[in-house]
Amino acid sequence: MPYPTGYGFFLESLVNITLNGELKTVHDNITVLGLLEFLHIQHQRVAVELNESIVKKDNYGSTAIKNGDILEIVSFMGGGTT
Amino acid sequence: MIDDKLVIAGIEFKSRLWVGTGKYKDFAETKKAIEVSGTDVVTVSVRRVNIIDKSKENLLDYIDPKKYKILPNTAGCYTAKDAIRTAMLAAEAGITKLVKLEVIGDDKTLFPDNEATLEAAKVLVKEGLIVLPYMSDDPIMAKKLVDIGCPAVMPLAAPIGSGLGIRNPYNIRIIMETVKVPIIVDAGVGTASDVAFAMELGCDAVLLNTAIAGAKDPIAMAEAMKYGVLGGRLAYKAGRIPKKLYATASSPIEGMIGN
Numbered sequence A: 001m002p003y004p005t006g007y008g009f010f011l012e013s014l015v016n017i018t019l020n021g022e023l024k025t026v027h028d029n030i031t032v033l034g035l036l037e038f039l040h041i042q043h044q045r046v047a048v049e050l051n052e053s054i055v056k057k058d059n060y061g062s063t064a065i066k067n068g069d070i071l072e073i074v075s076f077m078g079g080g081t082t
Numbered sequence B: 001m002i003d004d005k006l007v008i009a010g011i012e013f014k015s016r017l018w019v020g021t022g023k024y025k026d027f028a029e030t031k032k033a034i035e036v037s038g039t040d041v042v043t044v045s046v047r048r049v050n051i052i053d054k055s056k057e058n059l060l061d062y063i064d065p066k067k068y069k070i071l072p073n074t075a076g077c078y079t080a081k082d083a084i085r086t087a088m089l090a091a092e093a094g095i096t097k098l099v100k101l102e103v104i105g106d107d108k109t110l111f112p113d114n115e116a117t118l119e120a121a122k123v124l125v126k127e128g129l130i131v132l133p134y135m136s137d138d139p140i141m142a143k144k145l146v147d148i149g150c151p152a153v154m155p156l157a158a159p160i161g162s163g164l165g166i167r168n169p170y171n172i173r174i175i176m177e178t179v180k181v182p183i184i185v186d187a188g189v190g191t192a193s194d195v196a197f198a199m200e201l202g203c204d205a206v207l208l209n210t211a212i213a214g215a216k217d218p219i220a221m222a223e224a225m226k227y228g229v230l231g232g233r234l235a236y237k238a239g240r241i242p243k244k245l246y247a248t249a250s251s252p253i254e255g256m257i258g259n
Helices: A008-012 A032-038 A057-062 B027-037 B080-092 B114-126 B139-147 B169-178 B192-201 B218-238
Strands: A014-019 A022-027 A047-050 A053-055 A070-078 B006-008 B011-013 B017-020 B041-048 B069-073 B098-101 B130-135 B184-186 B205-208
Touching: A032 A047, A032 A057, A032 A070, A047 B080, A053 A057, A053 B080, A070 B080, B017 B027, B017 B218, B027 B218, B041 B080, B041 B205, B069 B080, B080 B098, B080 B114, B098 B114, B114 B130, B114 B139, B130 B139, B139 B169, B169 B192, B192 B205, B192 B218, B205 B218
Parallel strands: A014 A070, B017 B041, B017 B205, B041 B069, B069 B098, B098 B130, B184 B205
Antiparallel strands: A014 A022, A047 A053, A047 A070, A070 B041, B006 B011
């Protein structure tokens, strides 16, 4: 993990999540909105699932991300039929 | 062609040619082909955002949702659960309540799993989505899907990407007689005559992707498809002559010299 060791308060403030199938480290209690902003993702065109439940856009700012959470952020891509 | 608009669940569609956005060389070619085809409906897949390479362009930067009706699909889903998740995410993205529901049963034929499609459709209709299901060319399946609230059905012409055209026009006709909702032929058409044939049968629209994107000249094929749909629809409305075994002369007999 790329965070500094030896600083207890740092370790406590970071959590591991699975984001779009990849393990990531983020700040504890970061909200969905905060994460989208951190990732520079325009939230108008995406949808977010937290532990297999959809997070409504209105709740992005109030939904905090916890250790072990599984997040999916999806958008529209090219495609026809399968 | 005035007053020949297609309406599904109160939504008015200007074009009877619907197109996919996959398999193009780049977004610029996708955009050009869609423009030339004259369509107002484009189907898109729902996929994970690339969180590593944020420089990647977004399809919706090229396809303006104000100009085109976006029809998200559940392409690639093999279970009702995955299709439901994908469709609900698509709806939450906030552009549309339309969804082209696909639950695939087998990766060799890409034929739909009709049973799982019906199961997913029931849930999604209850959630308030406008569910357009991809299905086999099976009239009984069409009836079941309409009975649970699908406002249109999308029977396949032939396996996805096969380019074989309508394999069973008789089943398509029976579907049209069985259900009183729009029939959109989805998948398997290869060229303009295939879409013209679908429209002449009386289908309400055709959705295709590979037939345009995979053509040697996708832009030219997009234009050909536009006229294929228009020609076929006009012929259907005009009412074709019956097929007969023997000739019927088209010139009058009276006034022939030597009589």
